[in-house]
Amino acid sequence: MQTTTRLNTPVSGILLMIGGLALLTLNDAVAKWLSPRYPVGEIIALRSLFIVITLGIGLGGRGGLKALKPTRYWNQFLRGLCFLVSSFAIVTALSLMPIADATAITFASPLFIVALAGPLLGERVGLNRWVAAIIGFVGVLIIAKPTPNAFQWGALAALAAAVGSTARDMVTRHISAVESSNVTTFYSMVMGTAAGLLTAWVSPWSWPTGSDFWLFILLGVLNGGAHLMMIESYRRAEASIVAPFRYTALVWAILFGYVMWGDIPDVLLITGSALVIGSGWYLFRHETRQS
Template identity: 40%
Template sequence: MARDNLVAESTPAQALRAIFCMVGGVALLSLNDGIVKVLVATYPVGQLLFLRSLFVIPWILLLAHFSGGLSTLRVSHVKGHALRAICVIASGFFFVTGLIYLPLADAIAITFTGPIFITAMAPLVLGERVGWRRWLAVLVGFLGVLVILRPGTAAMQWAMLLPLGAALASGMRDLITRRIASSETTVAVLFVTTTAVLVAGLLTFPLGWVPFRARDLWIFGLSSVIFTTAHYLMVEAFRNGEAALIAPFKYTSLVWGVLFGYLLFNHLPDGWTMLGAGIVVLAGLYIAHRERVRRKQQAAA
């Protein structure tokens, strides 16, 4: 696979590819989240993440084979990969644990704070200046989070903090992905991260695992294909389009989360959750808009 640099400004073809990759990636990831919610009722979180990674790695190696061989697994930004792996491990443990206690759509809605965390952390991680308009959007986004969480009411659950932690870790992951994607292949990014999650999951063995059920083999197999494809598409989206272009399309995961939550668990989110999610989405869309304006101004300067 070619080590294409991240494009400063996408061509129309690249932009369309990036959008399709992001929409397809989040749809598959939402479906996989539903499958994980089914499995986590049986398996401890660490064991589940270990087993999923074990099933995913062969597919990544197959991708490497058809993308240019094992040379595509070579990495040059070791520190970046290590930091990204830590973020993915934290995000995985937080989110999957949250699925034990929360409805699927609610957990996904809370993770919409990811782009807001990205904006808030951009000055520290990327040295990027964030104007007052985007800071205002960040505050509005966190107001939406408060609407979802409803602290001080009976609706508030401590478990809601878990997908919030996952969103923070995912935001860091995306910032790091933007920094290393120009020098690393998509396959290498997937392989390093998945291997790290596998090792982290294995370390939970002393905490107690349960016997593997043979009838779950096909479920893990299906989940591994969906998970690998989803993350491949999302890394490709960042490779082909600017973050400001593709970020709004991540919010289509709410539609998929509601759909799969209803089909798999017969659950629909309440009005407050949808209202809060709507506020967070609007804040995220405005942040993406201001990012595009900023890039155009920089290009014209």
């Protein structure tokens, strides 16, 4: 039986979440770059297939087929289903609307997690965590400057991504005591590959060539690494502790935008980012003193 140990190390859990989101933000940028030329299903399938092959070889080499056997089949299926919803929805949203609007809507997820961590996971969600989550979300809204133009099919897809990622993280925290991060990632990616392949029947694929081929490989590396780190973060810390640090993805987006495209932050961007960083730092210091 595959088992693991749930830890109580909030600092390492927070750092893993921040690092995982750095990879995930870069992954989203690459996916958005590819979306005009390739169907959403193809992007999901090929990046997931790369992760399946890599993890399958790694896990099988260490323990054979037994290393790939999950402890809770139903929960792995449920997490995979939530992963599919969030993955297809966010790539769809990024292909239909500006990344700032999509990001603002998907960042409703940490607030959902803080709200549901008590009734669904039995975690004690105190005032400090609520304050950090709400302040961070306000900062995101200031940065994204949502307009009436954002409320379209892309916005609905982004909202679906927020709901799907919330449910995914709830299941991840629930099974983190009995399933390893590698096994959980493996089965979610198997479902991502299978679901993406099925879309080829309704949306013809165009096999990537040249630099696009290597961008798909990069997608697999970034997405797999991000999910491994984020799953591990939920094994090391309570969901309502690490959830507000999902807002740091916006900080990474600002950094990547400046370095890669020369985007200069305006006053609203700086103000909102200060709230995002401040809320995360406040919670980080509070949990460090408590642990």
